[in-house]
Amino acid sequence: MSDQVEPGQQPVYPPPATPPQPPAYPPAYGQNPYLTYGQPQPQAQPRPYPPPPQYGQPPQYGYPQPYGYPQPHPPRPAAVGLPKPIAFEAVAGTPFGLAIVGVAPTASGPSAASLVTGVGSILVSLVVGCFGAVGAQDGWGPTVSGAFAVLAALVGFASMTLGVVGLRQIQRAGKDRLTGRGTAIAGIVCGSLGLLLTLAAMGIAFSLFTTG
Numbered sequence: 001m002s003d004q005v006e007p008g009q010q011p012v013y014p015p016p017a018t019p020p021q022p023p024a025y026p027p028a029y030g031q032n033p034y035l036t037y038g039q040p041q042p043q044a045q046p047r048p049y050p051p052p053p054q055y056g057q058p059p060q061y062g063y064p065q066p067y068g069y070p071q072p073h074p075p076r077p078a079a080v081g082l083p084k085p086i087a088f089e090a091v092a093g094t095p096f097g098l099a100i101v102g103v104a105p106t107a108s109g110p111s112a113a114s115l116v117t118g119v120g121s122i123l124v125s126l127v128v129g130c131f132g133a134v135g136a137q138d139g140w141g142p143t144v145s146g147a148f149a150v151l152a153a154l155v156g157f158a159s160m161t162l163g164v165v166g167l168r169q170i171q172r173a174g175k176d177r178l179t180g181r182g183t184a185i186a187g188i189v190c191g192s193l194g195l196l197l198t199l200a201a202m203g204i205a206f207s208l209f210t211t212g
Helices: 109-134 141-173 181-211
Strands: 085-090 097-101
Touching: 109 141, 109 181, 141 181
Parallel strands: none
Antiparallel strands: 085 097
């Protein structure tokens, strides 16, 4: 083929030679081989820090609640209702009724006070006997024991009076509303015993004083 070009024809040039490809090297350690050079890679977003605790509130510690498990609910308080009614009464002219509930019996106050004062009268009567025996030789025994004997007598009479009042109160109200009949009887007995012990202690104190 001749390189000469005839008049009126375009010269034919040979195609450009393909540049040689660079040799394929293995990707570097930690580099993604599927990402092309020059393509921007996404950067990891830093984890947001928790908000600071508000003023006046202590910071929350402990492990976070695992995802998917609900928070435990506080136990519900036990329902408090009215006691079971023992009777019903209809209200005339209305579709309503009146429920009567039972009331637990209460202890009688005078009965408890009678027992307390009765025990006190017994203790004071013992003090009367002790002072009468110790002071009989020196001459002051009957005087001091007599003063305590007056106190023991007053406490003993108060015990007997409160016991009688408690028994009458229980009898009027009924055993279903008031309790303490046994306590009132025990108070009357203790008050009477305190009076008897006081009289005996005074007798012993005067006998020791006269014989001494």
